[in-house]
Amino acid sequence: MTGNQRVPGITRIACLLLLLGIGGCAATKKSARSKDADYSLSEAVLFTSAADTVFADEFLYVYQKNRIEDTTVERSPESNQQAMEEYLDLYVNFRLKVKAAEEAGLQRRESFKQELAQYKEQLAKPYLTENRVTEQLIRETYERMKQEVRASHILIEVPENASAQDTLKAYQMADSLRALAQNGASFSMLAEQYSSDPSAASNGGDLGYFSALQMVYPFEKVAYSTSVGNVSNPVRTRFGYHIIKVNDKRPSQGKVKVAHIMIRPDSESDSATYQKARQVHQQLLTGADWNEMVERFSEDVSTKSRGGELPYFGTGNMIESFEDAAFALSAPGDISSPVKTRFGWHIIKLIDRQGLDSLEKMRPSLERQVERNIQAEVRQEEMVSSLKQESDYQANKANIAQAIYYLHAGAQAESAEPDRGGVLFSIADTTLEVGNFYDFVQEKQGALAADSVLAHQLYQDFEATTLLEHEKTHLADNNEEYRRILQEYRNGILLFDIMEQKVWSKAVEDSTGLQQYFENHRETYRWKERAEATILDAQSQDILETAKQELGEINEPLSDEVIAKIESTFNEDTPLALQIHQSKYERGEERSSVEAVIDQVTWEKGAYSRTENDRFYHILIHDVLPPKLKELDEIRGIVIADYQNELDQQWIATLREKYPVEINEDVLQFLGQQTEP
Structure with missing residues (x-):
């Protein structure tokens, strides 16, 4: 690690690794060595100073994380030990500078607190249950994308905030239709007669093939988990209750890119339109130029100027007849016979086809789609379940039921208003009361009033918010890796700020000192x-x-x-x-x-x-x-960097004198043995 001048534009935390290299070895008192010593790394003290005590595991973590190892060179135990000792000297300097920053009170500045809070928020994300649930959903979605499902459904519509009576009635209706379908009744006829989906009258409830992210999540989950030929139990979505019959499953067809010529239907005779499309098709087969034919005959004004080209699409993105014809083409340049849709007759040319991309390539897009389309529907339930298992959750179900009941019953409640100090649940050392819940509701909607469904949802939101906030607050207590990383960032910010004061700005602003340094080292600059x-x-x-x-x-x-x-x-x-x-x-x-x-x-x-x-x-x-x-004006940047080095060496000497360091040599020797190849 080399260099200690401030690098223009460098981020504060990127500086951390550079700053660990700030140099200079100083005489350090070392304790006697014991050949037969054995240590618990978390308890063994590696070094002490008048300002600090550092344990072996803390140093070893930083050393192994930050050292750059040349794997092409075989190193001896002696050279490994030497590398560790050199790094330790740099690390001691680093810790002394952080201690100087703390004694200067830099950690109490509002700018420091705000910056650390921002990093804390970013660093916590990968360790939170919320992120783990998102990652599970991304992987689940990608696996489902490898397969396409063809299903039919019957929808019994019921609003999300319907009364318990109406909800039960809709469920019972869906369940009875399922029983009829299982006993041999035609699913399509049942869909035509009973489904609230308007399209069922013409398609018998058949939704065609679809893949992940094309249906609401609860529907998708049941469709993928139901075997071909079977009818599912009623499944609730925001539209109501569905029963789903899975007609087929097949591997993903990927995506295709095609161009088309579209001829709109004649107002009097569809036959005439078809004959025109057929003639265009024949000319293409006998060598007519595709782009010229698009220009002359296509009536799709949105694609006519670019040779009829459409964006890549996959299953479920186009009208079924168009989609089937496009995927039936096997080689780029192949042209389909005329295909009819409600827009007219199409002649389709295959340009390219692609399989499913890798998970890593699709991850950014999947993450956005999961967060937008799925996460809100499933995250809360799965996240809360996970957090309850991990956080010693204890609930008072009677108080919870009473608090929810009074929230929506209000003045009409048959029982007295619950005590605001009544315990709802506890998480480890934190207790949440009825008053906390009602304050949450008041802040969220401005009043303590809600219908039955909303009251239950508000409680679920309160519980989820509380559990997640508790996890964030105690993350450093419960996750050693996160605690160490957060500590690195904290110290990195302090180190950056103290270096700004003691070295970087001083070297730039002290024009007299810079000139004197230059004159004293004149012969160096030639x-x-x-x-x-x-x-x-x-x-x-x-x-x-x-x-x-x-x-x-x-x-x-x-x-x-x-x-x-x-x-x-x-x-x-x-x-x-x-x-x-x-x-x-x-x-x-x-x-x-x-x-x-x-x-x-x-x-x-x-x-x-x-x-x-x-x-x-x-x-x-x-x-x-x-x-x-050389003249100073020709190399001012280089001289400033060298002057910063000198200021830094002088400061390190001062710190070493102020905070004498004692290294436990036998612990250092023991650590060297832990890192030998």
Whole structure:
């Protein structure tokens, strides 16, 4: 780990790993070594200072996480031990700086609290039950996408907030229809007669093939879990109760991209429209140009200008007859016979077909769709169930029932208003009371009034919100990995802020100190021999010659405006036709492979030509500058970085003197053995 200058634009936490490398070894007192020692890493003290005590497991976690290991080189136990000791010295410096930040009270600043709170929110997400439920739903959805289901349904409509009596009546109706279907009655006839779905009158309840995310989640879940030929138990969705008959299941067909020619039906004769489509189809089969035929005959104005092309689509996204014809085409370029839909007659050409993408490629899209279409319907129930199991949940069912009853019964309640101090449930060391629930309702809807269904939903929301907030609050207590990561971020913010005060800003703002540092190290900053040159880098000899003619005789470096104008002219059609490089090139410095051509010519004033890697170069050396001392204005950034290094070393020495460090050498030796290959 190297470098301690502040890097422009670097994030605070990205700085953490860089800052662990802030250097300088200082004399450190080490305790005597015991050859036969054995330790519990969580109890063994690795080092102490007047400001800190660090245990072995804490250091080992950071060391193993942050070290960069070259696996191509076999390292000896001695070299591993040395690497650990070097890292420990850096880590000690890091801890001393964090302690200095704490003593300066930086952790009490409002800006620190806000920044840490933001990181805490982000860091917690992967560890929360809510996220685990989302991940389960994503994987479940992807697995279902591998299969398509064809099903019919009968819907008995009932509103979500219907009374208990109406809900029961709808359920019983659905259940009786299921019994009829199981006893041999025609499912399609039952759908035509009883289903609230208007389309059932014409399709007998047949929904065609569908895949995951194309139906509401409870419907999808039951359809995928019901065997082919079977009828499900009634399933409740926001539309009412459904019974589902699964007609078929097949592997996913993936997606296709097609183009089409659409001919709208004649107002008097569909036969005439079909004959026109048939003639167009025959001309295509005998070699007519597809795009010309689209332009002449297609009546789909939205696709006519792009050769009839439609976006990729999968099962359930198009009218069934169109979809079936498209998926029946096997090779790109294949053309279907005329296919009828309610829009007219279509001739379809296959452009491409794709299988199901990998889970990782689909993950961003699936996550958005799951959160939008599924999560709200299932997350709360599954999340609450999980959290109850993990958090020592204890409920007072009588108080819960009374609180919900009074919420919707109000003045008409047959029993007295419940005591606001009555316990509803407890989670570990936290107790939630009736008053907490009513405060939640008041805040959410502004009044303590609700019908029966809403009152139950409000309680479920209160319970879920409370459980999730408790999990977030106690996450660091219950999850060691999260606690360690959060501590790293906390210390990283403090380290960044204290470095800003003690090193970075000080070096930039202390112009007198910077000048003095520069004068004291004047001999360190020297230019080697330099060539002031312009390099024309062309794609061909002809382009190079044309550029030379346009520029004319070049006796001195070109202005930025001239370079931009010339490059723009030559690169209008071909982006890399001509590039112009110009600088003062120092002898022996690292440079790009393109500009390295300067090292292949004699460093004397004049013009030179070279050909390298199929590129053609014209090199103009305007002047050769002898070695000399650098001026501060030429290298201010480099000098500031070096001055920061010196300030940092001085500060570390001060901290080491203020907080003497004692390392338990036998524990360090023991840790080295734990990391040996």
